[in-house]
Amino acid sequence: MNLAISIIVCFSALWVIYDASKNKLQSPVAWGLSILFLWFIALPVYLFKRKKMIVNATGFHESGVEDNAWHLNKRQTPAWVGYALVIAFSVGYYSWNLSKGELPLCESKEVAEVLSKIVDGDSISNPAQYSYEMFNEVRHCNLMINDTPRSFTVKWYSEDKDQFLVKFD
Structure with a gap:
C-alpha cells in the first residue's frame, strides 16, 4: 500500500x-x-x-x-x-x-522470545496475526497460552524503529 x-x-x-x-x-x-x-x-x-x-x-x-x-x-x-x-x-x-526495517511478524523468533519472558514458563503455541494497521504499524495477534486463547499486539517502541513492544490486550 x-x-x-x-x-x-x-x-x-x-x-x-x-x-x-x-x-x-x-x-x-x-x-x-x-x-x-x-x-x-x-x-x-x-x-x-x-x-x-x-x-x-x-x-x-x-x-x-x-x-x-x-x-x-x-x-x-x-x-x-x-x-x-x-x-x-x-x-x-x-x-x-x-x-528502517519491518515490524516483526507475530510468529517471528524475536516476538516469541519476548512472549516467553512475559509469560514466564507457560506453554505458548500457535501465534498468528489476525489484523494489521498499516498506517500505525501495529500487528494484532492471537496465541494459545496453556490452551487458553489470548490476544496481543506488536508495535514499534519509537519512530527509530529499532525496538518493538509486545503487549497483551
Whole structure:
C-alpha cells in the first residue's frame, strides 16, 4: 500500500512538471516539487488554477484575443532537473523507509522470545496475526497460552524503529 501511494505521488509530480513545461507555465519544477511534498494540497490547487495559468502563459483567451502575456524567464530550471529531483526524492524516501526495517511478524523468533519472558514458563503455541494497521504499524495477534486463547499486539517502541513492544490486550 505504501508503495502504491508513493508511486501515485511520484507520477503526479512528474506529470505536473511535464504538463507545466508543455504549457509553458512559470516554475514547472517548483510545481512538481510542491506536488511531491504537499500532494494533498498542491495537486488540487494546481488542477484548479491550471486553466487560468495556461491562459496567462499563452496570452490568448478562448476567444483568441491576445491578453497581456508575460514571457518565460530564460533562466528557468529545465524540466529534466525537476524529473531527476522528483525521482531522486521518491526513491530516496522509499529506500530510507525500507532501511528502517519491518515490524516483526507475530510468529517471528524475536516476538516469541519476548512472549516467553512475559509469560514466564507457560506453554505458548500457535501465534498468528489476525489484523494489521498499516498506517500505525501495529500487528494484532492471537496465541494459545496453556490452551487458553489470548490476544496481543506488536508495535514499534519509537519512530527509530529499532525496538518493538509486545503487549497483551
